[in-house]
Amino acid sequence: MRQRIAILGLLACYLAIGGRLVQFGAQPPEQAVAWPSPPSKARPDxxxxxxxxxxxxxxxxxxxxxxxxxxxxxxxxxxxxxxxxxxxxxxxxxxxxxxxxxxxxxxxxxxxxxxxxxxxxxxxxxxxxxxxxxxxxxxxxxxxxxxxxxxxxxxxxxxxxxxxxxxxxxxxxxxxxxxxxxxxxxLSLDLRAQHALADELGAAVEKFQAKAGAGLVMDIATGEVVALVSLPDFDPNVPADALKPDHINRVAVGTYEMGSTFKAMTTAMALDSGRFQIGSVIDASAPLRFGRFAIRDYRGQNRPLNVPESFIHSSNIAMGKMAMAIGSDHQRAFLRSLGQLDRLATELPESAQPLYPSRWAELNTATISFGHGIAVTPLQASMGIAAVVNDGRVLRPTFVKDAPLAERILAEGAVTPRTSEALRYLMRLNAKVGSAAKADIDGYHIGGKTGTSEKVVNGRYDSGTVLTAFMGIAPAHAPRYLFLTVLDEPKPLKETFGFRTSGWNAVPTTGRVMSRILPMLEGTAKWTAPADPFPAMAAARAWGSNLFRPRLAMTGERP
The missing domain is CATH 3.90.1310.10 (Penicillin-binding protein 2a (Domain 2))
Incomplete structure (x- = not known):
């Protein structure tokens, strides 16, 4: 009896298991794992x-x-x-x-x-x-x-x-x-130049206790960006860090009033218009007044200035008068031809719309002439400066090596070759005896233009909070590379005698960047200044001994 009961129990178990197997077999197959996303795919190096x-x-x-x-x-x-x-x-x-x-x-x-x-x-x-x-x-x-x-x-x-x-x-x-x-x-980037720029820019941000910093090296002839740094930066191996607000790309996305670096474009506009020559004189002996508002020069000369003096002494008054003499419509059209009034599109998806007044009054014409009242990206400003020293060819910057050149030419002849030579001459002169002298390095014949702009705090310009910038070119007689340094809210130091302007921080920083990067870039070892680097400036050199003598003539009059 016990054997029979055991056998029946085993048969019952097998029947239950068999029935369950039949039930499983009759059901549709269980769905595979419901992946929330497809497997990651390969990307090119x-x-x-x-x-x-x-x-x-x-x-x-x-x-x-x-x-x-x-x-x-x-x-x-x-x-x-x-x-x-x-x-x-x-x-x-x-x-x-x-x-x-x-x-x-x-x-x-x-x-x-x-x-x-x-x-x-x-x-x-x-x-x-x-x-x-x-x-x-x-x-x-x-x-x-x-x-x-x-x-x-x-x-x-x-x-x-x-x-x-x-x-x-x-x-x-x-x-x-x-x-x-x-x-x-x-890419067009050179990792060696990238490391050097990041190293020097980081040291400058720390030394001058700046809020942030940005820098750029660009090939003027091709528009290729050789190095780009924005600090604070992030590690792309930790992509969440890129979302922090202070980790934006300040070169391509941040919009800033670039200050006196804009005076290079204003001077080019004035000379190219035909209303001013390299020897023209502008009366900068008194502030420009618009009702209760007055435009003054920082450490002004309080006298008439010729064009080279206006450029070297960075006269707001002279730039404003030249821009007003040419007119708001001409100024707006000229800046648009240099790509300063439209959003700059490059391979980088991130970009920013420039900011400028919808109603372009005479006061706006004056302030925009020296880089106030208009905010552009540093990359955009670099493109404009590169164009005025490159015979007026406006090239959209690129981050891809050997990107087709023809489709990136935004304008040809934005300024004449003669005007372009005059700007190269003025930028070289500024590096020899002007505010860019601390960036001059032996063997590379550089030029440049400084810029210091007051930042807007609580709706008003604050003289104690500034953005400093420097645009340097090398070699000045035939520019191949443009260097940009921007420091956001640098602090004055004892060694700068309490000054926080560009000539004391952004300029020497760019000089160190140039001294490290230029020797490693292709073809730079053979740069020597020709005997006559600026042949079209012979007239300027003819009265060069009187270059810094006070002028008694008024706006637009030649010496």
């Missing part, structure tokens, strides 16, 4: 102009869980927090203690972490092989490179631009891509 890797893909893995399949919750939480100590055990337990079909545990882990999870053998915990973007140089060129999200999709900078050049469309086709199957993207 990003190289600098010399072939150095700036960004690349590395093998990675993501750890996920299927909570309803976890057998031992405590074991799962203990094992996973052992591999990932930074995970919050309570939060992880809440995430896994559910009947959900899917939950991420950790995205983009290292291969060692993947292997450690695999060794745990926790039921209900799985691994998905993916790719992780890696930036081997850390913070270098972060604002140009941009960043990708956890799914390896570009969200900023050149990474986002690359997606728009066909990579995203390739993903949507479902075709499998590999790193080896994608052609690397070569």
């Amino acid at each position: 990003i190289l600098d102009r010399n072939g150095v890797v700036l960004a690349m893909d590395l093998p990675s893995a993501s750890i996920y869980a299927e909570p309803r399949k976890i057998v031992d919750l405590d074991e799962a939480v203990e094992g996973l927090t052992g591999v990932f100590p930074d995970l919050d055990p309570k939060a992880l337990r809440r995430r896994l203690d559910s009947k959900a079909a899917f939950a991420w545990v950790r995205r983009t882990t290292t291969l060692a972490e993947r292997d450690a999870v695999w060794a745990l053998g926790i039921p209900g915990v799985g691994i998905r092989d993916e790719l992780r973007r890696f930036y081997p140089n850390g913070r270098a060129a972060a604002h140009v490179l941009g960043a990708v999200n956890v799914d390896n999709i570009g969200i900023a900078g050149m990474e986002k631009w690359i997606d728009g050049q066909g990579l995203q469309a390739l993903r949507l086709t479902g075709l499998e891509t590999t790193r080896d199957g994608l052609e690397p993207v070569r």
Whole structure:
């Protein structure tokens, strides 16, 4: 009897198991894991102009869980927090203690972490092989490179631009891509110059206790950006840092009143109009008055000034009078021809609209002549200065090496070659005897224009809070490279005798940048000034001995 009962019990168990198997077989197959996002796809390497890797893909893995399949919750939480100590055990337990079909545990882990999870053998915990973007140089060129999200999709900078050049469309086709199957993207940046610029700019921000700093090196002939730094910066390996408000790209996105650097464009406009010559004299002996508002010179000469004197002494009065003599309409058209009144579009998705008055009155004409009342990006201002020293060719800047030149020419002949030579002459003169003298370095024949602008605080200009800038060119007689340094709210020091103007901070900083970068750039070792670097300026040199003598003539009159 006992044997019969045992046999019947076993048969009942087998029948129950068989019936359950038939039931499972009759049901539709269980759906695969409902992934919240597709697996990350390969991206092309990003190289600098010399072939150095700036960004690349590395093998990675993501750890996920299927909570309803976890057998031992405590074991799962203990094992996973052992591999990932930074995970919050309570939060992880809440995430896994559910009947959900899917939950991420950790995205983009290292291969060692993947292997450690695999060794745990926790039921209900799985691994998905993916790719992780890696930036081997850390913070270098972060604002140009941009960043990708956890799914390896570009969200900023050149990474986002690359997606728009066909990579995203390739993903949507479902075709499998590999790193080896994608052609690397070569940028115009030189990593050596990038490190040197970041090093010197960082030292200047620290020394002068500035709120922020920005810098740029651009090839004037091609518009290629050789280096770009904006401080504070971020590590693109930690893309969340890029979202902090003070980590914006100040060169391409920040808009600032660039101060007296704009006087280079105003002087070019005045000379190109034909109403002023290099020897024309403007009376700067008294302030320009508009009702209760007066325009004065910083450390003014209080006398008539010729054009070179107006440029070197950075006279607001002289610039305002020249601009008003030419007229608001001409000034607005001239600045637009240099790309200063429209949003500048480059490969970088991030850009900013320039700010200027909708009603361009005579007072606006005067203040805009010396860089107040108009705010542009430093990259935009650099493009304008590069154009007036490059025979009037306005080139849209690029961050891609050997980008086609013809499609980036925004204007030809914005100024005449003679006007362009005059600006090169004035910028060289300013580096020899003017406010840019602290940037002059032996062997490279540089020129430049300084700028110090008061910032608006609580709706009013504050003389104690300034933005300083310097635009330098090298070599001055045939410019190849433009250097820009911007310091936001630098502090006066004992060694600067209490001054906080550009000539005491941005200028010497640019001089150090030039001395480090120029020797490493192509072709710069052979730069020597010709015997007659500015042949069209012979008339100016003829009365050069009287260059700084007071003039008695009034506006527009020649000596």
